Amino acid sequence: MTKQELIEQIKRKKSFLCVGLDTDLSKIPPHLLEEEDPIFAFNKAIIEATADLCVAYKPNIAFYESYGVKGWEALRKTSEVLPKDCFSIADAKRGDIGNTSKMYAQAFFNPEVSGLDFDSITIAPYMGEDSVTPFLDFKGKWAIVLALTSNQGSLDFQNFNNADGKQLFEEVIDKVNTWGTSENIMYVVGATRGEAFLKIREHAPDHFLLVPGVGAQGGSLADVCQYGMNKDCGLLVNSTRGIIYASQGKDFAERAREEAIILQKEMQQQLESHGII
Numbered sequence: 001m002t003k004q005e006l007i008e009q010i011k012r013k014k015s016f017l018c019v020g021l022d023t024d025l026s027k028i029p030p031h032l033l034e035e036e037d038p039i040f041a042f043n044k045a046i047i048e049a050t051a052d053l054c055v056a057y058k059p060n061i062a063f064y065e066s067y068g069v070k071g072w073e074a075l076r077k078t079s080e081v082l083p084k085d086c087f088s089i090a091d092a093k094r095g096d097i098g099n100t101s102k103m104y105a106q107a108f109f110n111p112e113v114s115g116l117d118f119d120s121i122t123i124a125p126y127m128g129e130d131s132v133t134p135f136l137d138f139k140g141k142w143a144i145v146l147a148l149t150s151n152q153g154s155l156d157f158q159n160f161n162n163a164d165g166k167q168l169f170e171e172v173i174d175k176v177n178t179w180g181t182s183e184n185i186m187y188v189v190g191a192t193r194g195e196a197f198l199k200i201r202e203h204a205p206d207h208f209l210l211v212p213g214v215g216a217q218g219g220s221l222a223d224v225c226q227y228g229m230n231k232d233c234g235l236l237v238n239s240t241r242g243i244i245y246a247s248q249g250k251d252f253a254e255r256a257r258e259e260a261i262i263l264q265k266e267m268q269q270q271l272e273s274h275g276i277i
Contacts, residue, residue, distance in 0.1 A: 020240030095124035150190025197228035
């Protein structure tokens, strides 16, 4: 999916919602455990209930890897039923030396080899250029690079100041900007950072930002939009637990839709107030 296609989807659906698919067998409705593939059955129902309300889906790869071969098969089947008009994100947080990153890119971007064909993948950039650029060699695919995350441990490194007072996350963005463009690179920025989005936008005014942390993690959608929205929206705001685990009953898909509608309506208001739609 191109940047312009993503922008058009946001305007058409009046939404910049990304639904996280962190599917945990201990949390899904118990009746689904009787299915041949409970993970896929859960995901398919969530997708069918929310597809018209969101513009992206983000399976967290660890939740599939942890179940071994069955988990990978559930991921493959999930990827095949993701709507073509939705941006697909493999939340894998890969990042290794060049030849290894090349194989990771093939794993998630080359369906003829791996059976997976995601639009994008999240990447940890700590090992530098050769850990990121192999993903950019795949035409039409995106690298979503960790910039400023919302977990407590992020304070260990990401806010470190160099001698000139420049923080590490700023250095990461400036360096990564030289490897690609806003047409193939996005950044992960945690929603709980509020006004930090102003600093992010100084370094990445035109890039899309993948924003986790709204809802269950305490992030404010209004703050994210106030400080982080640009002329094209430029945001993919992820919600996971608040949507997919809204109910553990047989009405789980309906309840997920209800929660997605609430967020979509709030996003529509933000898009209207910023003059994007």
